Amino acid sequence: MIRFEQVTKSFPATGGRESMVAVDELSLEAPTGQITVLVGPSGCGKTTSLRMINRMIDPTSGRILIDDQDIASVNPARLRRGIGYVIQSAGLFPHRTVVDNVATVPMLLGTGRKKARDRAREVLELVGLPGDFAERYPSQLSGGQQQRVGVARALAADPPVMLMDEPFSAVDPIVREQLQDEFLRLQDELGKTIVFVTHDIDEAIKLGDQVAVMRVGGRLAQLAEPAYLLAHPIDDFVADFVGRDRGYRALGFSEAPNLPMSNEPSVPLGTTPEEARAATSDRWLLVVDEEVPQGWVEPARIEAPIEPSMLDRGGTVARVHGPLRASLDAALSSPSRRGVLVDDDGRLVGTVRAADVVQAIERVERPEIDPAEIAPTAAPVE
Amino acid sequence: MDWSYVSDHWSQIMERAWQHTILAGVPLVLGLLIALPLGWLAARVRWLKPPLLGGSGLLYTIPSLALFVLMPVVLGTSIIARVNVIVAMTIYTLALLVRTVADALEAVPNAATQAATAMGYAPARRFLAVDLPLATPVIASGLRVAAVSNVSIVSVASLIGVSNLGIYLTSGYDRQYWTEIWVGLVSCILLAIVFDVIIQVVTRLLTPWQKACVA
Amino acid sequence: MINQIWTWLTDGANWSGDDGITHRLVQHLWYSGLSLLIAGVIALPLGTWIAHSGRASWLVTAANSLRAVPSLGLLFAASMLLSSKFTGDTDLPYLVPSIIVLTILAIPPLLAGAYSGVREVDPAARDAARGMGMTGGEVLRQVELPNALPLIFSGLRSATLQVIATATIAAYIGLGGLGAFLRDGIALNEYDAAAGASVLVAVLALAADLLLGVVQRLVVSPGLRTTRTRTRRNRRADATPAAAALGPTNARS
Numbered sequence: 001m002i003r004f005e006q007v008t009k010s011f012p013a014t015g016g017r018e019s020m021v022a023v024d025e026l027s028l029e030a031p032t033g034q035i036t037v038l039v040g041p042s043g044c045g046k047t048t049s050l051r052m053i054n055r056m057i058d059p060t061s062g063r064i065l066i067d068d069q070d071i072a073s074v075n076p077a078r079l080r081r082g083i084g085y086v087i088q089s090a091g092l093f094p095h096r097t098v099v100d101n102v103a104t105v106p107m108l109l110g111t112g113r114k115k116a117r118d119r120a121r122e123v124l125e126l127v128g129l130p131g132d133f134a135e136r137y138p139s140q141l142s143g144g145q146q147q148r149v150g151v152a153r154a155l156a157a158d159p160p161v162m163l164m165d166e167p168f169s170a171v172d173p174i175v176r177e178q179l180q181d182e183f184l185r186l187q188d189e190l191g192k193t194i195v196f197v198t199h200d201i202d203e204a205i206k207l208g209d210q211v212a213v214m215r216v217g218g219r220l221a222q223l224a225e226p227a228y229l230l231a232h233p234i235d236d237f238v239a240d241f242v243g244r245d246r247g248y249r250a251l252g253f254s255e256a257p258n259l260p261m262s263n264e265p266s267v268p269l270g271t272t273p274e275e276a277r278a279a280t281s282d283r284w285l286l287v288v289d290e291e292v293p294q295g296w297v298e299p300a301r302i303e304a305p306i307e308p309s310m311l312d313r314g315g316t317v318a319r320v321h322g323p324l325r326a327s328l329d330a331a332l333s334s335p336s337r338r339g340v341l342v343d344d345d346g347r348l349v350g351t352v353r354a355a356d357v358v359q360a361i362e363r364v365e366r367p368e369i370d371p372a373e374i375a376p377t378a379a380p381v382e
Numbered sequence: 383m384d385w386s387y388v389s390d391h392w393s394q395i396m397e398r399a400w401q402h403t404i405l406a407g408v409p410l411v412l413g414l415l416i417a418l419p420l421g422w423l424a425a426r427v428r429w430l431k432p433p434l435l436g437g438s439g440l441l442y443t444i445p446s447l448a449l450f451v452l453m454p455v456v457l458g459t460s461i462i463a464r465v466n467v468i469v470a471m472t473i474y475t476l477a478l479l480v481r482t483v484a485d486a487l488e489a490v491p492n493a494a495t496q497a498a499t500a501m502g503y504a505p506a507r508r509f510l511a512v513d514l515p516l517a518t519p520v521i522a523s524g525l526r527v528a529a530v531s532n533v534s535i536v537s538v539a540s541l542i543g544v545s546n547l548g549i550y551l552t553s554g555y556d557r558q559y560w561t562e563i564w565v566g567l568v569s570c571i572l573l574a575i576v577f578d579v580i581i582q583v584v585t586r587l588l589t590p591w592q593k594a595c596v597a
Numbered sequence: 598m599i600n601q602i603w604t605w606l607t608d609g610a611n612w613s614g615d616d617g618i619t620h621r622l623v624q625h626l627w628y629s630g631l632s633l634l635i636a637g638v639i640a641l642p643l644g645t646w647i648a649h650s651g652r653a654s655w656l657v658t659a660a661n662s663l664r665a666v667p668s669l670g671l672l673f674a675a676s677m678l679l680s681s682k683f684t685g686d687t688d689l690p691y692l693v694p695s696i697i698v699l700t701i702l703a704i705p706p707l708l709a710g711a712y713s714g715v716r717e718v719d720p721a722a723r724d725a726a727r728g729m730g731m732t733g734g735e736v737l738r739q740v741e742l743p744n745a746l747p748l749i750f751s752g753l754r755s756a757t758l759q760v761i762a763t764a765t766i767a768a769y770i771g772l773g774g775l776g777a778f779l780r781d782g783i784a785l786n787e788y789d790a791a792a793g794a795s796v797l798v799a800v801l802a803l804a805a806d807l808l809l810g811v812v813q814r815l816v817v818s819p820g821l822r823t824t825r826t827r828t829r830r831n832r833r834a835d836a837t838p839a840a841a842a843l844g845p846t847n848a849r850s
Binding site for chain 3: 439442444446447448449451452455461527530534542543548554563567571
Binding site: 054056076077078079080081082083085087088089090091092093094095096097104105108137138139150153154163 | 719721722723724725726727728729730731732735739740743744746817818819820821
């Protein structure tokens with residue numbers, strides 16, 4: 001567990017710049033084995049807070065404890081070797097191969113070169129960079145790959161604590177989403193204590209077990225689980241920062257209960273027009289390939305055996321017990337208005353209608369508001 | 383320091399300064415004019431880049447006194463001919479600037495050149511209207527280095543008997559006469575500064591958009 | 598004329614003895630190497646320190662402005678100033694001023710190379726190095742210096758050319774080396790010797806540069822090769838005089 005106890009950091013005035021308080025009386029706990037996300041606009045002191053944990057910056061007052069030990073009493077270099085550190089532009093060493101980059105910390109800790117490199121290869125495999133990537137140089141990698149190496153390098157010495165400063169914000173949105181998903185998968189496996197800094201509230205909500213929203217001037221605005229944050233932003237600032245659509249986005253956290261599903265008639269690719277017209281009386285017919293949904297066709301309009309190019313692919317697909325947000329979206333996006341649900345292997349289970357999903361949504365309980373957060377006066381929260 | 387030497391020899395100093403200016407300045411202009419198309423080629427045609435830059439790099443390694451002495455073999459001139467020095471200095475300028483021009487052109491933001499092409503600039507016109515102006519600050523910085531370097535190297539030509547400000551250095555050393563050494567040193571440095579300032583002013587005039595950044 | 602030069606170069610008699618090519622070639626190498634060594638010992642740690650600490654960066658600018666001083670003048674002034682200080686039958690009257698001037702001329706490119714090399718290490722790499730627990734010395738040895746090597750080498754190559762060229766001129770203040778053939782050849786109208794020695798000096802400079810190029814290829818990490826042009830371009834784009842003074846773009850004589 002990482003604990004901030006009334007930590008303040010102020011930078012003295014230098015050359016034309018006024019003195020400023022970057023972090024103001026910050027107290028919070030980052031529980032062991034969980035992801036704590038610090039999020040806020042630029043200038044809110046989130047990066048400064050992060051960098052105080054591995055003593056890249058020392059606080060002006062207050063103290064930080066890792067597992068009840070005050071880090072001020074630990075030699076900075078030794079402290080840092082026990083903490084994984086991932087930064088925005090990866091910060092790989094351009095003169096070292098990927099495997100040697102990853103082997104850096106184990107070797108700093110005194111592991112022999114051969115053993116450190118073996119370990120590095122294992123970790124690289126873990127982050128999805130197998131085999132011949134190891135001998136390449138950073139300049140030969142894409143941005144996303146560099147970022148994976150950055151994560152691998154931080155993991156190499158198997159530190160219990162990881163600090164991540166906007167690690168995914170320099171890559172394009174598709175790669176970012178991929179990296180986030182893999183990051184969550186890895187965390188499921190490894191269970192590190194992670195402090196993660198981002199300016200992107202969506203990323204915070206997606207990745208955080210708990211999210212600390214900070215405001216300019218380095219003060220903590222609200223610390224809560226993502227679902228709670230979406231449901232009960234504590235004030236205008238947090239509400240604004242969390243943004244619009246938060247009611248809808250909150251659905252992303254609710255696992256779908258048993259939705260009332262209907263069996264959906266389906267035909268495989270290659271079905272003839274006659275067979276297709278016989279299969280349904282509805283306007284739309286679902287096409288599958290080895291039970292995996294491919295798209296919809298209008299049997300009345302086809303004149304040849306069904307090919308992939310004939311399919312309407314507008315509909316999204318949701319997992320049966322996935323988040324309600326996905327189920328609702330599947331229903332809304334489907335040309336037949338029936339949302340396709342699949343099992344964990346992507347095989348068709350049935351379809352669901354938007355109205356049924358909405359009914360389920362209404363039955364889902366919102367996170368209970370913490371009584372301590374209810375304003376004693378009549379001032380509305382938003 | 384014998385100040386009367388300076389006043390007595392003022393017109394001679396001016397004459398040698400002018401000779402020095404020609405020997406350093408003409409190659410600077412010639413070198414730039416030749417380096418522009420070569421640098422453009424190096425930046426433009428991928429396979430030409432290594433031979434062009436490598437070749438000019440090789441020329442640059444030849445020590446100046448050796449080059450001055452060898453010039454007559456190549457040109458068939460007499461050893462004290464000024465054209466030896468002009469050609470040798472042009473080679474140095476060229477060697478230095480081909481790389482600079484290539485680097486400068488490659489550093490021109492892609493967005494600007496592509497926008498220009500999209501607006502319908504023909505290649506040659508685009509080069510003159512967009513690429514070259516945007517590359518000017520970097521080319522100018524290379525030119526400044528070449529200018530200062532040229533002024534210093536030209537003084538070496540006094541060793542083979544070509545008249546310029548360097549004569550004060552050789553003659554001052556032969557006669558162990560400090561005043562002449564000082565005249566040579568100071569006038570060379572002043573001339574280098576004059577070259578530098580002129581190039582900076584011209585660059586400033588050619589690239590008015592840079593003012594905001596420089597100030 | 599080319600035949601005469603060839604005859605001079607291939608005449609075995611010209612290669613032997615105290616005034617022979619072999620001896621003067623070795624002298625030339627020895628003076629150049631010694632000056633480069635002294636300059637390196639001074640400039641490399643100094644440049645690294647300036648870049649590392651961010652202090653006294655005016656020294657780099659000051660060293661660069663030395664470029665405007667003609668090395669010929671510097672040699673003559675140093676000789677007149679110093680050679681009378683040494684008496685007796687030694688080499689010192691011309692050796693000391695020559696080595697001092699050669700060293701002074703080698704310092705600016707070496708200093709600028711080390712300074713810019715360390716300065717231009719990707720701040721993210723430096724931050725990551727510190728963040729993963731490297732001490733100041735480890736950051737310097739394991740990250741900053743290896744990444745600075747390409748620019749340190751271009752400074753070294755610049756300095757080497759400069760020193761070999763100026764050592765040729767130093768013959769005029771009495772230093773041996775290949776320049777002596779040029780000095781005497783020009784003075785005595787023995788053009789074959791002057792031109793022949795010029796060829797040798799050119800080959801020597803070329804060979805030294807080539808050798809350093811090979812060493813650079815062996816020493817510098819291949820990972821820096823692909824990014825090198827990119828970083829250099831970025832630096833050039835700044836168009837600061839300090840940046841422009843690097844690489845092969847150094848004043849020489």
